Amino acid sequence: MADGARGAEPVGVKLVFLGRLADLAGAGEAEIAGPLDWPGLLAALPGPLAEAAATERVKLAFNGRVLPDKRALAAREGDEIALLPPVSGG
Amino acid sequence: MIDVRLLARGFSPGRALARFAAAHPEAGGIASFTGQVRADEGVEALELTHYAPLTLPGMEALAGEAMARWPLSGILLHHRIGLLAPGAPIVLVAAAARHRRDAFEAADFAMDHLKSEAWFWKRERRADGWHWIEPRAEDHQDRARWAR
Numbered sequence: 002m003a004d005g006a007r008g009a010e011p012v013g014v015k016l017v018f019l020g021r022l023a024d025l026a027g028a029g030e031a032e033i034a035g036p037l038d039w040p041g042l043l044a045a046l047p048g049p050l051a052e053a054a055a056t057e058r059v060k061l062a063f064n065g066r067v068l069p070d071k072r073a074l075a076a077r078e079g080d081e082i083a084l085l086p087p088v089s090g091g
Numbered sequence: 092m093i094d095v096r097l098l099a100r101g102f103s104p105g106r107a108l109a110r111f112a113a114a115h116p117e118a119g120g121i122a123s124f125t126g127q128v129r130a131d132e133g134v135e136a137l138e139l140t141h142y143a144p145l146t147l148p149g150m151e152a153l154a155g156e157a158m159a160r161w162p163l164s165g166i167l168l169h170h171r172i173g174l175l176a177p178g179a180p181i182v183l184v185a186a187a188a189r190h191r192r193d194a195f196e197a198a199d200f201a202m203d204h205l206k207s208e209a210w211f212w213k214r215e216r217r218a219d220g221w222h223w224i225e226p227r228a229e230d231h232q233d234r235a236r237w238a239r
Binding site: 017019020021024062064065067081083085086087088089090091 | 126139140142144145170181182202205206207208209210211212213214223224225226230
């Protein structure tokens, strides 16, 4: 890539908010600086969103895979974390 | 045949079923279920969002699970995303098998899992704005029937 200006930009950790969490976040996506662990993620989220994320009902996907234990989160710049509230399909 | 799709636009369950039936002449029966947007209770529209890295792979895994659990010749899972009007079809599930009991059970199994386990989030618009739909306790109980 010859795009030097873009290449020089720091790439953060991408956060994706699904369902009602997007309303709490005020947007479907956000980017924050890495590296990021579970306490770091909670600290980076605004209060109501952090409270929701901390409940057992909210799951975490890391680069497209659901984490069995979200406290094991270890994200670096360029990674994608999705916050998944209870689903309702059909 | 496994036919799993996320549909961003309206679809015809009748046409999809006709194609599925034509693809399975060996099946003695096809059981199907269509879910549609309820046209009552002041609901003006429904919106379904998904998360691409999880939603379709999860539906494909569900189809594989049903194929492994019952002797099916095919399974179809079609699910809408995006904005839907009252009366519009949301989901179509069909299972083809030599014998009807397997087809009924597999379709029932797939619907119970799509309702409470697949990666979809649903909200509805009423006169006073948008409301997120939470899964009901019954949805989880329905799914729990299949645990083993």
